[in-house]
Amino acid sequence: MTAPEVPPVLRVQDLVKEYGEGDAKVRALRGISLDVERGDYVAIMGASGSGKSTLMNILGCLDIPTSGTYLIDGADVGQLDERQLAILRNRRVGFVFQSFNLIPRMSALANVELPLVYGGIGQAERRRRALAALEQVGLTDRVHHEPNQLSGGQQQRVAVARALVTAPALLLADEPTGNLDTASTNDVLEILDRLSESGRTIVLITHENDVAAHAKRVIRLVDGEIVEDRRQGPVDGPPPRMAGAAR
Numbered sequence: 001m002t003a004p005e006v007p008p009v010l011r012v013q014d015l016v017k018e019y020g021e022g023d024a025k026v027r028a029l030r031g032i033s034l035d036v037e038r039g040d041y042v043a044i045m046g047a048s049g050s051g052k053s054t055l056m057n058i059l060g061c062l063d064i065p066t067s068g069t070y071l072i073d074g075a076d077v078g079q080l081d082e083r084q085l086a087i088l089r090n091r092r093v094g095f096v097f098q099s100f101n102l103i104p105r106m107s108a109l110a111n112v113e114l115p116l117v118y119g120g121i122g123q124a125e126r127r128r129r130a131l132a133a134l135e136q137v138g139l140t141d142r143v144h145h146e147p148n149q150l151s152g153g154q155q156q157r158v159a160v161a162r163a164l165v166t167a168p169a170l171l172l173a174d175e176p177t178g179n180l181d182t183a184s185t186n187d188v189l190e191i192l193d194r195l196s197e198s199g200r201t202i203v204l205i206t207h208e209n210d211v212a213a214h215a216k217r218v219i220r221l222v223d224g225e226i227v228e229d230r231r232q233g234p235v236d237g238p239p240p241r242m243a244g245a246a247r
Contacts, residue, residue, distance in 0.1 A: 007071065007074040008035040008036055009036050009037065009040075009073055009201045010034070010035065010036035010059065010071070010203070011035050011069075011070070011071040012032055012033055012035075012059075012068070012069070012070050012071075013070075014031050014032075014033055014068040014069070015029050015033070015058065015065045015067075015068035015069075015070060016029055016030065016031055016032075016065060016066045016067045016068050017029040017051075017054050017058065017063070017065050017224075018066045027224055028051050028054040028224050029051050029054055029055060029058075029065070029224045030051075030224040030225045031225070032055060032068070033226075034219065036170075036201065036203060037201075038169075038199075038201055039196075039199045039200070040201055040202075040216060040217060041192075041196040041201075041202045041204070041214070041216040042202070042203045042204065042215055042217045042218075042219060043204045043206055043214075043217070043218045043219070044056070044203060044204070044206075044219045044221065045209075045220045045221070046220060046221035046222065047207065047222075048207075049223075050221040050222055050223065051221050051223070051224040051225075052207075053174070053205070054224075055205075055221070056174050056203075056205045058070060059072075059170075059172060059203060060093055060095060060172050061085050061093065062089075064078070072088065072092055072169065072170065073169040090115055090118055090119050090166065091119065091168065092168050092169045092170060093170050093172055094162075094163030094164055094168040094170065094171045094172065095172055095173075096156070096159050096160055096163050096172070096173040096174070096176045097159065097174050097175075097176070098174055098175040098176065098179055100152075100156055100179075101159065102147040102155055102159060103147075104146065104148065105146060106146065106147075107143065107144045107146055108134060108139060108142050108143050108144070108146075108147075108150065108161075109127070109130050109131070109134065109143040109144065111158055111162055112133055112134060112158060112161045112162045113127065113129075113165070115162060115165055115166050116129060116165060116166065119166065130165055133162070134158070134161045136164060136191075137157040137160050137161045137191055138157065139157055139158065142154060142158075152179055152181070152184055153180055153181070153183070153184025153187050153188065156176060156177075156180060156184065157187065157191065160176075164200075170201050170202075170203060171200055171203070172202075172205075173203070173204045173205065175205055175206055175207070176204070177189065177208070177211055189211065189214050192204070196216070215232065216231065216232060217229070217230070217231050218230055218232060
């Protein structure tokens with residue numbers, strides 16, 4: 001008996017996004033189509049105004065396209081109402097933002113537990129899963145620290161743990177190293193590398209070639225269109241560390 005076909009984590013077809021009307025209309029995305037298979041690690045690159053942030057918002061179900069279809073884990077986003085979209089975002093997408101977006105007066109542990117609170121998970125299970133996620137990012141000694149007691153790199157690692165705690169189908173990272181120094185950048189990228197090696201599906205939005213070099217696939221946007229979609233060759237051993245990184 002033939003096994004059922006496993007859908008890609010992401011399937012985007014003829015995606016168009018327009019803003020404004022008449023002479024002021026701007027077409028931010030111009031018919032984007034792409035699939036992201038389970039376990040892939042994709043970097044989406046482009047200059048300011050290329051459409052990469054618009055695409056990220058749609059992939060994260062934070063915005064809707066003007067036309068075209070978007071399926072995540074087989075679910076057609078265009079057929080979902082607001083409540084269903086909120087549930088999908090909480091359960092199937094883990095977000096990592098450039099600005100961390102941690103709650104200031106909550107501990108690292110409480111910040112990581114937050115998506116599970118919204119998901120209705122009981123306290124004991126929340127605590128177990130949050131501690132496991134913080135262990136994954138090497139912060140078991142910082143679980144009770146608040147964001148202002150953590151370095152920028154540690155805050156971003158808390159944000160990665162928060163993104164992982166729901167075991168999402170997709171980890172979506174928007175310029176995750178944009179506010180970090182070189183050593184912290186390497187720490188975060190090494191965590192993403194390990195997650196990729198373990199089979200996690202990652203889409204990374206970046207404008208930095210050094211960051212995109214860690215991905216298995218690079219998609220480049222110009223004026224709302226894909227102008228390059230290429231696989232990066234295998235590298236023997238882990239990606240090289242950037243100059244000046246702490247060991």
